[in-house]
Amino acid sequence: MRGRSFCTAVLLAVLLAALMFTSLATGSYPLDGDDFVTAVRELFLPRDAQSMPTRVFWGLRFPRTATALLSGVTLGLCGGVYQMLFGSPLASPDLTGIASGASFGAALAIVMGIGGSFARTGFAFLGGMFSLVLVLLLVRSAGGERKSTYILAGIVISASADAGLMVLKTIADPERQLAAIDFWTMGSLAAVSSEKAVPLAWITLPAVLLILLFRRPVTMLSLGTDECLAAGLSPNLWRTLLLSLATLAVSASAAVTGVIGFVGLIAPHIARFLYRRRSGGYLAVCSAVGGAILLAADLAARSLGNGAELPVSIFTVAAGVPVLIVLLCTKREDAS
Amino acid sequence: MKKRLTAAALLLPLLLSASACSGNNTPAGPVTLTDQTGRTVTLDAPAEKIVSCYYVSSYAVMALGLSDNLVGIENKADTRPIYALSAPEFLELPAVGTMKESNVELIASLDPDLVIMPQKLAESAETLTGLGFDVLLVNPENHEDLCGMLSLIGDACGVSGKADELIAYYDAQMTALDALTAGADAPTVYMGGNSSYLTTAPADMYQSSLIALAGGVNAGADLEGDYWTEVSYETILAYNPDVIVIPSGADYTAADITGDTQLSALTAVQNGAVYTMPSGIEEWDSPIPSGILGAMWLTSVLHPDLYSAETFTADATSFYETFYGFTPDAALLQ
Amino acid sequence: MSALHIENLTAGYGKRRILENVSLQADAGEIVAILGENGSGKTTLLRAVQGIIPLQSGTVAVNGTDLASLNTRKRAALVTMMPQDHPAAAGLTGMDMIETAFYPSRGLFGTPTAADREKIRTSAESFGIAHLLERDLSEMSAGERQMISLLRAAVQDTPVLLLDEPSSALDFNHTGALFVLLKRLAAHGKTILLVLHDPSLALRYASKIVRMGHGTTEDILDNRMPDYEKIEASLRMLYPDLRVNRDPLFCYTETSSYKEATLC
Numbered sequence: 001m002r003g004r005s006f007c008t009a010v011l012l013a014v015l016l017a018a019l020m021f022t023s024l025a026t027g028s029y030p031l032d033g034d035d036f037v038t039a040v041r042e043l044f045l046p047r048d049a050q051s052m053p054t055r056v057f058w059g060l061r062f063p064r065t066a067t068a069l070l071s072g073v074t075l076g077l078c079g080g081v082y083q084m085l086f087g088s089p090l091a092s093p094d095l096t097g098i099a100s101g102a103s104f105g106a107a108l109a110i111v112m113g114i115g116g117s118f119a120r121t122g123f124a125f126l127g128g129m130f131s132l133v134l135v136l137l138l139v140r141s142a143g144g145e146r147k148s149t150y151i152l153a154g155i156v157i158s159a160s161a162d163a164g165l166m167v168l169k170t171i172a173d174p175e176r177q178l179a180a181i182d183f184w185t186m187g188s189l190a191a192v193s194s195e196k197a198v199p200l201a202w203i204t205l206p207a208v209l210l211i212l213l214f215r216r217p218v219t220m221l222s223l224g225t226d227e228c229l230a231a232g233l234s235p236n237l238w239r240t241l242l243l244s245l246a247t248l249a250v251s252a253s254a255a256v257t258g259v260i261g262f263v264g265l266i267a268p269h270i271a272r273f274l275y276r277r278r279s280g281g282y283l284a285v286c287s288a289v290g291g292a293i294l295l296a297a298d299l300a301a302r303s304l305g306n307g308a309e310l311p312v313s314i315f316t317v318a319a320g321v322p323v324l325i326v327l328l329c330t331k332r333e334d335a336s
Numbered sequence: 337m338k339k340r341l342t343a344a345a346l347l348l349p350l351l352l353s354a355s356a357c358s359g360n361n362t363p364a365g366p367v368t369l370t371d372q373t374g375r376t377v378t379l380d381a382p383a384e385k386i387v388s389c390y391y392v393s394s395y396a397v398m399a400l401g402l403s404d405n406l407v408g409i410e411n412k413a414d415t416r417p418i419y420a421l422s423a424p425e426f427l428e429l430p431a432v433g434t435m436k437e438s439n440v441e442l443i444a445s446l447d448p449d450l451v452i453m454p455q456k457l458a459e460s461a462e463t464l465t466g467l468g469f470d471v472l473l474v475n476p477e478n479h480e481d482l483c484g485m486l487s488l489i490g491d492a493c494g495v496s497g498k499a500d501e502l503i504a505y506y507d508a509q510m511t512a513l514d515a516l517t518a519g520a521d522a523p524t525v526y527m528g529g530n531s532s533y534l535t536t537a538p539a540d541m542y543q544s545s546l547i548a549l550a551g552g553v554n555a556g557a558d559l560e561g562d563y564w565t566e567v568s569y570e571t572i573l574a575y576n577p578d579v580i581v582i583p584s585g586a587d588y589t590a591a592d593i594t595g596d597t598q599l600s601a602l603t604a605v606q607n608g609a610v611y612t613m614p615s616g617i618e619e620w621d622s623p624i625p626s627g628i629l630g631a632m633w634l635t636s637v638l639h640p641d642l643y644s645a646e647t648f649t650a651d652a653t654s655f656y657e658t659f660y661g662f663t664p665d666a667a668l669l670q
Numbered sequence: 671m672s673a674l675h676i677e678n679l680t681a682g683y684g685k686r687r688i689l690e691n692v693s694l695q696a697d698a699g700e701i702v703a704i705l706g707e708n709g710s711g712k713t714t715l716l717r718a719v720q721g722i723i724p725l726q727s728g729t730v731a732v733n734g735t736d737l738a739s740l741n742t743r744k745r746a747a748l749v750t751m752m753p754q755d756h757p758a759a760a761g762l763t764g765m766d767m768i769e770t771a772f773y774p775s776r777g778l779f780g781t782p783t784a785a786d787r788e789k790i791r792t793s794a795e796s797f798g799i800a801h802l803l804e805r806d807l808s809e810m811s812a813g814e815r816q817m818i819s820l821l822r823a824a825v826q827d828t829p830v831l832l833l834d835e836p837s838s839a840l841d842f843n844h845t846g847a848l849f850v851l852l853k854r855l856a857a858h859g860k861t862i863l864l865v866l867h868d869p870s871l872a873l874r875y876a877s878k879i880v881r882m883g884h885g886t887t888e889d890i891l892d893n894r895m896p897d898y899e900k901i902e903a904s905l906r907m908l909y910p911d912l913r914v915n916r917d918p919l920f921c922y923t924e925t926s927s928y929k930e931a932t933l934c
Contacts, residue, residue, distance in 0.1 A: 018783065027568070027570045028567075028568065028570045028573075028574045029570040029571075029572040029573050029574040030574065036866055043708050047597070052573075052601055054574055055601060056570060059569075059597070059598055060568070060569050060570050060573075060598060061570065064568075084759075087759065095712070106738070107697070110531075110587075113402070113587070132887075143684075148451075172436075174435055174436075175530045175531075175585055176531045176585060176586070176587045177531065177532040179529070179530065179531040179535075179564060180531035180532060183531065183532070183535075183566060183605070188566060190534055190566055190567065190569070191532075191534050191568070191569070191856065192570040193569060193597075193598045193599065195598075213779055214779065216770075216773065216779055216780045216781065219762065219766060219770070220770050220773065222757075222759045222762065223757040223759055223762070223767065223770065224753075224757050225756070226717075226722060226751070226753040227753065227767075227770065227819075227822075229720060229721060229742060229746075229751075230721045230722075230750045230751040230752070230753065230823065230826075231746055231750065231770040231771060231773050231774065231822070231826065232722060232742055232743040232746025232747065232774035233742065233743070233746075233773060233780075234741070234742040234743075237742075249909075259744070272761060276761070276762070277761050277762070277763065277764050277766075278759070278761030278762055279761070279766040280766075283762070302568060303563075305559075306558060306559065306560065307556070307558055307559055307567060307571050307574075308538065308559045308561070308565040308566065308567060309534075309565075309566035309567055309568055309571075310566075311566075323479065
């Protein structure tokens with residue numbers, strides 16, 4: 001057991017480091033070894049005094065790598081939290097309608113013609129959070145705190161947001177707005193810059209750290225309501241708290257990158273295969289796996305198109321499906 | 337060089353109006369056509385009542401002098417400024433549908449002699465054909481197909497001479513532009529997409545040929561594809577274009593680009609060479625009957641010493657006067 | 671002042687009342703067995719005491735502290751419960767499950783110390799389930815999960831313990847071990863309230879026997895200085911053919927394979 005955990009940790013650390021290094025070294029703007037050294041030396045210079053390679057590195061390359069890592073970590077971690085909280089191997093951050101709500105928010109900003117990418121980001125974030133509030137209200141008014149109530153409420157809200165999205169797509173101008181909506185719903189890190197990465201880090205980093213620190217309540221919630229109460233954990237309070245934190249982080253990341261499919265679903269399954277357990281370091285492994293998937297997918301998205309950016313979801317799904325099939329065929333049935 | 341183009345521009349309307357007299361006298365009788373999807377359409381007589389389900393074909397109807405014959409038009413006609421300028425009656429016509437869907441019953445109730453639809457509406461076209469209506473499917477995605485569409489509509493409505501005049505004007509202008517910019521330095525041009533300036537025109541897109549015609553080099557020439565392609569900030573920085581062009585229908589402005597700190601180091605931004613294609617009349621960056629003006633405008637932007645803004649304004653004014661029958665406000669042309 | 675003091679407790683699910691005016695007292699060191707037919711409100715009583723379902727009226731106090739005035743965490747320092755259903759979450763081990771017992775007492779994040787883990791190992795060993803600590807809950811039998819759940823409740827070290835049918839899935843040996851453990855806990859001053867279906871176990875180990883019916887305590891029998899005729903008469907309301915034999919009619923003894931010496 002100990003040996004396996006250690007191997008997993010080393011393997012993931014090496015993989016993440018390698019992917020991050022490759023990500024920092026790959027891009028359409030030519031940067032060589034000297035440029036990286038210069039970039040580090042010029043880090044604290046005012047922007048105007050920095051050389052062009054330094055600006056590219058700190059303004060674009062590094063923020064993009066950090067965003068890929070952070071968004072992947074967020075999706076993987078929150079996927080793990082959702083699967084444990086709902087005791088369902090199918091649970092993912094999309095379940096509470098975040099992806100649909102965020103897409104609806106972004107599409108609304110686009111169709112209403114509200115300015116630049118920052119307004120779009122804000123609307124997407126609000127859309128995601130609004131979905132969560134609606135889901136929680138629905139669960140509350142349904143009176144049930146069962147896991148299935150959450151899942152049903154999530155489906156209701158997702159479906160409503162999707163219907164709203166379809167309405168928006170119908171009235172959208174096909175040349176400009178529809179194309180923008182489509183780009184957004186397929187996910188991309190092409191537009192990431194330091195101006196977007198910094199606010200994202202301010203929201204997701206604390207949320208991710210808090211969830212990792214509060215991993216024990218996550219474990220306890222997966223043991224059931226009665227066990228929680230007997231051991232002194234208020235299940236409703238903590239489920240709401242953890243879901244809100246997870247949604248906050250996922251909405252923030254979706255607001256910057258658009259909707260990225262499958263990472264939240266697949267990362268916890270890979271983590272479970274690597275780590276076997278769902279306690280202790282499991283959520284950290286989920287995070288690392290999510291980060292690695294998105295870093296790799298973004299590398300492919302930016303380098304396979306000869307300068308053109310491909311939707312990152314193509315690669316997360318392409319990587320996810322075979323892994324899921326292999327896991328399905330080799331792993332014994334999950335009792336949960 | 338400059339003289340020659342001006343002379344051509346002055347001569348052309350004269351030439352064209354001369355040929356226009358003979359062009360409209362096509363004899364009545366059955367017309368058999370092959371549309372742009374290969375369907376065969378036979379009309380008993382030149383069409384009198386036309387329904388157009390696509391703004392590009394509506395523009396063509398206008399440019400061919402058939403505005404009075406249109407009885408139905410695509411949705412959102414009020415978003416196209418040219419209608420109010422050249423054919424205000426279009427705004428009163430029944431709206432028969434979008435690029436995605438058409439109201440087949442409404443079209444049938446208008447009892448047209450000819451329905452012009454984009455290729456995307458092939459299914460509705462079959463339905464209408466089944467009802468006994470004649471439908472032309474058009475697909476003007478590039479300059480050749482635009483000319484093909486103009487000829488088709490001209491033939492179907494008995495105004496083939498008018499279509500030939502337009503095409504002759506294009507040919508003359510293209511030859512003139514080629515000659516004008518031959519040997520001049522070709523600046524690198526980054527053409528932003530309609531939805532975001534982080535998308536650009538790849539090699540096989542119409543906009544790419546437009547840049548070449550105007551004596552520029554498309555920054556995205558290495559990109560494959562024929563539709564707006566997403567690129568990253570880094571890619572734009574690596575291209576470092578001399579000029580950035582924003583298409584007429586863009587969702588953003590030049591201020592968005594010049595205000596983007598990530599792009600502040602670009603040559604184009606430093607030199608203030610970020611231009612928005614005029615949008616007051618039509619979308620000159622797309623294959624529409626007035627699309628040639630897009631190439632001419634871009635030439636005046638890239639090579640002002642060879643083809644001045646004033647000359648362009650004069651040429652564009654005479655184009656609209658000749659083919660659309662109105663004199664545009666000079667402010668709409670810049 | 672009794673360790674557990676239940677007074678005029680009324681509770682139910684939503685508007686439906688299941689318990690009506692239940693009053694019950696138990697001192698430190700007492701084992702109180704609740705007997706009753708299915709649906710008589712036994713489980714609901716335990717859930718109401720633990721605070722899983724809200725009280726509609728009445729009070730529950732532990733050592734003089736009204737439980738309604740405490741939050742979930744503080745309540746879990748005074749009373750804990752072993753529910754009827756035992757978690758089978760895949761990927762969690764017996765150790766993971768038992769560790770949750772330290773959540774109320776180990777700070778904000780509820781992380782157990784090395785000493786806590788050592789205590790779990792010692793207790794598991796004395797209960798004969800040390801081999802289950804590293805096993806996945808989803809790979810355990812119902813009885814094994816029940817023992818893990820029981821150990822979690824015991825390790826939590828609360829003055830009052832509520833056990834819902836703790837022996838329902840246990841084999842003969844472990845049932846014996848269970849009651850040896852309970853007696854040892856009671857000897858250390860714990861108050862134990864447990865739901866049983868076997869009156870012989872109640873007679874053998876409980877200090878008080880509560881007969882429940884129709885959502886209330888129909889009879890509370892003292893089993894310390896037993897009046898067997900009275901007990902027999904009362905329990906016959908529940909089990910018409912019951913015969914109480916003064917000589918032990920059950921086979922659980924302290925001299926069975928689990929030695930009291932190692933457990934106490």
